[in-house]
Amino acid sequence: MHSKPKVLWIDAVSCYGCSHSFYNYPQIKEILNKIDLIYHPLLPTKEFEIKSSDILIIEGAIKSNFLRLGFDLIDLIAKLIKLSRKVILIGTCSVYGGMFGEGILFNKEDKGKFYKCKDKIISIPGCPPHPEWIAYAIEMVLNDKKILLDSENRPKEIYSYTSHMGCVRNEYFEWKVDAKNFGEKEGCLFYEQGCQGPYTHSSCNKILWNEVNSKPRAGTPCFGCTEKTFPRKDLFKTETFMGIPANIPLGVSKRAYLTLAGVAKSLTNERLNKRLIDEDN
Amino acid sequence: MSKEEKKLEIMKTALNLFAKKGFYNTTIADIAREMGMSVGNMYNYFPSKESLAKELLIYTSKLFGEELKKINEMDISTKEKIKKIVELYFKKAKEEPELVDYFMRVYLSNKEIFSNGCEGMLCVSSFVTEIMIFFEEGVRKKELKNQDFFAAFGLFMGYLGGLVFLYREGILGKDIEEYIEVVSENIYNALKA
Ligand code: SF4
Ligand code: SF4
Numbered sequence: 001m002h003s004k005p006k007v008l009w010i011d012a013v014s015c016y017g018c019s020h021s022f023y024n025y026p027q028i029k030e031i032l033n034k035i036d037l038i039y040h041p042l043l044p045t046k047e048f049e050i051k052s053s054d055i056l057i058i059e060g061a062i063k064s065n066f067l068r069l070g071f072d073l074i075d076l077i078a079k080l081i082k083l084s085r086k087v088i089l090i091g092t093c094s095v096y097g098g099m100f101g102e103g104i105l106f107n108k109e110d111k112g113k114f115y116k117c118k119d120k121i122i123s124i125p126g127c128p129p130h131p132e133w134i135a136y137a138i139e140m141v142l143n144d145k146k147i148l149l150d151s152e153n154r155p156k157e158i159y160s161y162t163s164h165m166g167c168v169r170n171e172y173f174e175w176k177v178d179a180k181n182f183g184e185k186e187g188c189l190f191y192e193q194g195c196q197g198p199y200t201h202s203s204c205n206k207i208l209w210n211e212v213n214s215k216p217r218a219g220t221p222c223f224g225c226t227e228k229t230f231p232r233k234d235l236f237k238t239e240t241f242m243g244i245p246a247n248i249p250l251g252v253s254k255r256a257y258l259t260l261a262g263v264a265k266s267l268t269n270e271r272l273n274k275r276l277i278d279e280d281n
Numbered sequence: 282m283s284k285e286e287k288k289l290e291i292m293k294t295a296l297n298l299f300a301k302k303g304f305y306n307t308t309i310a311d312i313a314r315e316m317g318m319s320v321g322n323m324y325n326y327f328p329s330k331e332s333l334a335k336e337l338l339i340y341t342s343k344l345f346g347e348e349l350k351k352i353n354e355m356d357i358s359t360k361e362k363i364k365k366i367v368e369l370y371f372k373k374a375k376e377e378p379e380l381v382d383y384f385m386r387v388y389l390s391n392k393e394i395f396s397n398g399c400e401g402m403l404c405v406s407s408f409v410t411e412i413m414i415f416f417e418e419g420v421r422k423k424e425l426k427n428q429d430f431f432a433a434f435g436l437f438m439g440y441l442g443g444l445v446f447l448y449r450e451g452i453l454g455k456d457i458e459e460y461i462e463v464v465s466e467n468i469y470n471a472l473k474a
Contacts (some may be wrong), residue, residue, distance in 0.1 A: 241420035243412055243430035254417070255350075258410045266401025 004036040005142055008053035010080060011041040012073055013100040014060025017251045018091040021128035025135045034142060047201065050076070053142055056084035061100035062113065077104065081114060088137045095125040095152070096228040105153060108228050123153040125210040126226035130208050133158050152228075154201065161244070162250060164197035166205030171180045175200070175269040176261060182236075183219035185276045191245070194237045196224035196257070198249035288326050291316060292337050295424075296298050298380040304334070304387045304394070334387065334394050338404045341384050345369075346407030359424035360473075363416060364465040367441065368407065371457045374445040385442055414439075419472075426474045436471055440464065 009019075019042055022028065033053075039048050048069045056079065059172055066073040089105060092098030096106045096192040105121055106112045109238075122137050138156065141146045148156040164173070170178070172188035179187030189195035197205075197216050204214045204222065216222050223235045232239075248257045282290070294315050298307045308328055310409040313323040327333040353367045374381045388395065388405075395404065402409050416433055419425035425433070445465060 065313075210358060241418075241424070241427060241434055242416040244415075244417040246421070254414060255410060258413050259406055262402035262413075263404050266403045 001039055004034060005054040005179045006038050006052070007055045007138075008038050008051065008058065008080065009040040009057040009059070010042075010068075012058060012060030012077065012094065012104075013063050013066060014066065014093060015099070016093070016268070017128040018059040018094075018134075019089075019090075020110060021131050022134050023131075025131035027135070028131075031135060031138060031142075035138075040123045042203075050079055050083070052083040053080070054085045054089045055138065056080050057085065057106055057138075058094050059090045060140060061097050061206050062102050063100070064113060064115070071102070072128065077114070081117050081120065082121065087120060088141070089125075090134055091129060092125040092127045092227070095123040095154075096230070098125075098127055098225075098230055102165075118153060121153050122147060122149065122155065124158075125154065125226040126202065127223075127230060129226075130204070130207055130209065133203075144211050158203050158207075159201040159226070161201070161203040161206055162198055163202040163204040163214070163216065163226075164195075164249070167197055167216045171269075172272055174264060175188060175267075175272050177269070177272045179219065181219075182202060185219070186272070189216060189219070189221045189236065192234055192238055193221045193222075193223035194239075196227075196247070198220040199247050200224040200227055202226040207223050220254045248264075285324070288336070289340075291323070291326055291421045292333065292340060295337065296379040296383055298386055300382050301465070304391055331394055331397070333379055335399050335404060337383060338388055338395065339407075340406040341380055341388075341424055342405040344371075344380070344386075346411050347452060349408065349411035349415065353411055353418070359419040359422060360465075360469050362419075363469050363472075364461065366437075367468065368458075368461050370441050370445070371461055372449075374448060375457055376425075378449060381445055386444065391467075420474075423474050425472050435451055440468060 011019075021039075021242055025031070027253065037043065037045050037272050038051060038053060039045050045061055057075070064074060068076055072122050089095045089103070093100045093101050093103065097103040097184060103112050104114045105118065106115070122141070124132065124133050124137050136158065137147070150156055150159060164170070167173075169179075172186065173190055176189045177187050177191055192196060195216055200222055205217065206254045208214055221236060224230050224232065244258070248254055293311065295307070295312050298311055302311070309323055313320045313371060316323070327336070348369050349366065352362050352369070355362065355365070370381075373378075391406050398404075412434060413430070416425065416430065420427045441464070444453070444457065446461060447453050453460070
């Protein structure tokens with residue numbers, strides 16, 4: 001019998017939200033049965049040892065002069081990466097720095113300390129990432145399947161989408177109808193409430209959370225939590241320059257976007273300016 | 282002469298007549314006569330006076346829009362851009378007063394003519410888009426104060442419009458080009474960060 005692939009899950013500077021997200025994966029047991037989990041900070045495993053692994057999973061950001069398991073964190077990560085076959089970075093902290101500072105592959109916009117190990121790395125940003133995205137990366141590696149990656153090593157299957165794609169508010173976006181409050185069924189949250197969906201790489205509106213919903217669907221703005229710029233300030237407010245959104249949808253020039261938005265604003269879609277479910281009728 | 286060129290010629294003729302006689306007092310027959318065309322032939326180019334008015338508006342907006350785009354793309358400070366825009370506007374007011382008149386008087390004071398097919402930004406989008414880009418970039422570069430778009434737009438365009446109005450009424454003591462410097466300075470001071 002073949003021995004099971006060895007998986008080592010290490011925590012850098014983390015809130016453990018990424019681990020908890022993974023616990024919500026409905027088929028987590030099947031994955032755990034397939035692997036030899038040689039270390040995990042929260043699940044029952046053997047004592048930590050610096051060991052080789054088939055998959056190294058890193059959650060959390062890095063920091064200088066930070067002790068983890070008795071080792072200097074950055075030295076420890078360098079050793080573990082060297083001893084691993086594949087590395088999966090889980091969470092925006094780990095990929096870009098996110099909440100806690102500096103990432104493994106990137107330091108926000110710049111190349112990170114371990115950029116030179118790029119060939120081994122798969123990035124799964126998100127704060128936290130969706131359990132299915134984590135499972136996808138693990139399963140693909142376990143099954144020796146090739147994952148198509150983008151320039152930041154994110155699986156294209158997950159991150160070629162924007163979180164705007166598939167949002168039930170798309171028609172409101174097209175016709176420039178704002179949501180007046182959080183949690184309402186009507187309106188789009190892009191103009192005033194800070195939604196970053198149109199320029200955030202993620203499939204939150206394709207692979208729903210808890211299999212039922214997403215932030216923008218429920219009426220809360222997308223915070224852009226998968227991006228290197230996360231977290232921005234004022235997450236519930238759209239940043240504007242002279243009333244014009246400072247960030248516009250991916251792939252379109254500002255001139256083209258403003259022209260189209262102006263045209264849409266000049267016209268009215270009656271249906272979208274009414275309550276969606278009119279209880280008086 | 283291509284159909285487009287002919288249309289342009291008709292629009293220019295119409296502009297002159299609108300400026301002389303007013304929009305409502307000018308008929309398609311007047312324009313045709315001035316062009317030396319038959320009324321029937323005129324309709325091959327513009328099915329109605331309203332459609333001519335609408336195309337004129339799109340034409341004017343594009344003309345200003347293209348000039349503004351050139352300014353927007355220049356690698357100069359926002360302060361210098363303001364001066365270029367003021368210069369553009371005042372020079373046009375001098376060289377092609379009918380055009381500026383049309384934009385200010387016919388369009389702004391006869392909105393009902395444009396209510397069908399020219400609502401909101403539809404026909405002036407080239408111009409407004411460039412103005413938006415000008416403001417947005419000024420704020421992004423931290424050279425202009427971040428404020429409500431229309432508050433800034435009104436201050437800028439209203440001021441220019443006011444001066445051109447005085448000029449056209451013959452009230453300005455000096456040539457309008459002599460106001461470029463001081464007006465630009467005032468606009469910059471009012472909008473700067
Ligand atoms: S990415 Fe978010 S959830 Fe994951 S460790 Fe960082 S802060 Fe916590
Ligand atoms: S709420 Fe956000 S994600 Fe939904 S349509 Fe509007 S911008 Fe897109």
